[in-house]
Amino acid sequence: MLDITIPENIIKAIISGKKNKNQDLEKVKIDRILIKDEEVLQVSSYKGKQVFHKNLNDQEINQEIINLLENDFNNASIYTKEFQYNYRITAKGKLLTNRQKNDDDSFVVLAHNKQKKYLIEEGMVVPALVDLGIMAKDGKVLKHGYDKFKQINRFLEIVDDAIKDEKELNIVDFGCGKSYLTFILYYYFVEIKKMNVNITGLDLKEDVIDNCNLIAKKYNYTNLKFYKGDIAKYSEENKVDMIVTLHACDTATDYALYHAINMDVKYIFSVPCCQHEINLQLDSSKFHLMNKYGIIKERFSALLTDSIRANILQYFGYKTQILEFVDFDASPKNLLIRATKVNKGGNLKVKEEVDNLIKEYQIHQTLYSLMFEEK
Ligand SMILES: C[S@@+](CC[C@H](N)C(=O)[O-])C[C@H]1O[C@@H](n2cnc3c(N)ncnc32)[C@H](O)[C@@H]1O
Structure with a gap:
């Protein structure tokens, strides 16, 4: 079990770095989107040339990311409005993390816009x-x-x-x-x-x-x-x-x-x-x-x-x-x-x-x- 804390209010995440070279799942992207005025976290799973989508809420997304890091991938970049959190699991199974300021302003646009119709x-x-x-x-x-x-x-x-x-x-x-x-x-x-x-x-x-x-x-x-x-x-x-x-x-x-x-x-x-x-x-x-x-x-x-x-x-x-x-x-x-x-x-x-x-x-x-x- 990984001892990992996932930040709240995720806007976007990219999970990559396959654990197993032969696995179908190439990478997973997560985006916060609006569907009929409801915010959801859309999970896009890339398998070969196909992309599969599912929508989760804020509580469900944490467990989803933890599962992906435990079973399928070694890297994750998770973005909130303020920060980018980076996670890497080493060959020895050690979890390395760091956090940096998120300078990508396009996130601000999304956050702004969702407040006003x-x-x-x-x-x-x-x-x-x-x-x-x-x-x-x-x-x-x-x-x-x-x-x-x-x-x-x-x-x-x-x-x-x-x-x-x-x-x-x-x-x-x-x-x-x-x-x-x-x-x-x-x-x-x-x-x-x-x-x-x-x-x-x-x-x-x-x-x-x-x-x-x-x-x-x-x-x-x-x-x-x-x-x-x-x-x-x-x-x-x-x-x-x-x-x-x-x-x-x-x-x-x-x-x-x-x-x-x-x-x-x-x-x-x-x-x-x-x-x-x-x-x-x-x-x-x-x-x-x-x-x-x-x-x-x-x-x-x-x-x-x-x-x-x-x-x-x-x-x-x-x-x-x-x-x-x-x-x-x-x-x-x-x-x-x-x-x-x-x-x-x-x-x-x-x-x-x-x-x-x-x-x-x-x-x-x-x-x-x-x-x-x-x-
Ligand atoms: C600050 S811009 C605003 C343009 C536009 N309405 C907008 O909000 O993006 C002001 C415009 O008014 C035009 N303008 C100023 N005095 C004018 C005049 N006497 N006759 C016609 N256009 C004029 C300028 O050429 C300029 O394009």
């Missing part, structure tokens, strides 16, 4: 996301793409939740960039839900727009079009039902909201970023405490900007909320303005509050100017 789960292949380099061909999210994958999935979930009763939608993604969000929206609503959805992506950068159009063409996404252009100069003849922005820089968000209000779109989902405009204007002598620390000034300016934007939307008849759409770790730019057109607006008290903020801080704010000063 997304509309597009890891493992579901979204072809365009493979082309865009955040997903492998088998649907595994690559480490560098995980934060973006989380952001676009949460964004998708929030949109999906709001449009449950819609069958047809024209959507514009302002500042679409590489268009991870645009493609996941299209894939989910058109390819999976079979909705009649048209999406237009707009961005300043010619190379990213060309690439996005190539990908859309490759997958025959006929209702998805990308255009190069400045949001400020955007105009559209056709009806637009929804606009989305994800990290459209600084005042680009204001122009997007301006068009949304003017086009009377029903839904707005906007995650602003780089709110420099007010940051550069705050009067240091008047608001010394706010300006004393750069990070406070930056965050305060961003919050001031977004509260002005949200109130302007409310004034124009939108029911408006600001929510944290992902946690701060996934992106510090994590506030989403969600607005749905509910009435004609015109609440003077709301406008007065915005006027007061603008006067108090003596600032120019692009959306405010576009809506109230440049008419």
Whole structure:
């Protein structure tokens, strides 16, 4: 009997080094996987060219590994999220063990993902996301793409939740960039839900727009079009039902909201970023405490900007909320303005509050100017 302690919370294990050269069993792999929301440890036994699978729970797996080391194999590498444990049985039957830090980040992805269910789960292949380099061909999210994958999935979930009763939608993604969000929206609503959805992506950068159009063409996404252009100069003849922005820089968000209000779109989902405009204007002598620390000034300016934007939307008849759409770790730019057109607006008290903020801080704010000063 081997005196061996198997670690808890195994994510993966490889058992190898045949005791008997003639035995059929070549090696055994163990992987923690999700089956119908249940975590199991899948044991894959390699015999010649065949692989046999069985699923065990956390208690059963310990005895399984011990049996394999006693009867069939001399080596085992067992991985938990934190450590890799190595076991070797010498020719004299002595058990040698060591432990090292597990630096393989792909395990973190698995552990993370199993805590949260997304509309597009890891493992579901979204072809365009493979082309865009955040997903492998088998649907595994690559480490560098995980934060973006989380952001676009949460964004998708929030949109999906709001449009449950819609069958047809024209959507514009302002500042679409590489268009991870645009493609996941299209894939989910058109390819999976079979909705009649048209999406237009707009961005300043010619190379990213060309690439996005190539990908859309490759997958025959006929209702998805990308255009190069400045949001400020955007105009559209056709009806637009929804606009989305994800990290459209600084005042680009204001122009997007301006068009949304003017086009009377029903839904707005906007995650602003780089709110420099007010940051550069705050009067240091008047608001010394706010300006004393750069990070406070930056965050305060961003919050001031977004509260002005949200109130302007409310004034124009939108029911408006600001929510944290992902946690701060996934992106510090994590506030989403969600607005749905509910009435004609015109609440003077709301406008007065915005006027007061603008006067108090003596600032120019692009959306405010576009809506109230440049008419
Ligand atoms: C930080 S990226 C975000 C891209 C994408 N939405 C995402 O989340 O991956 C911001 C994008 O906005 C685009 N952008 C900024 N100002 C713009 C403007 N005035 N008109 C069009 N696109 C603009 C930039 O070219 C850039 O691709």
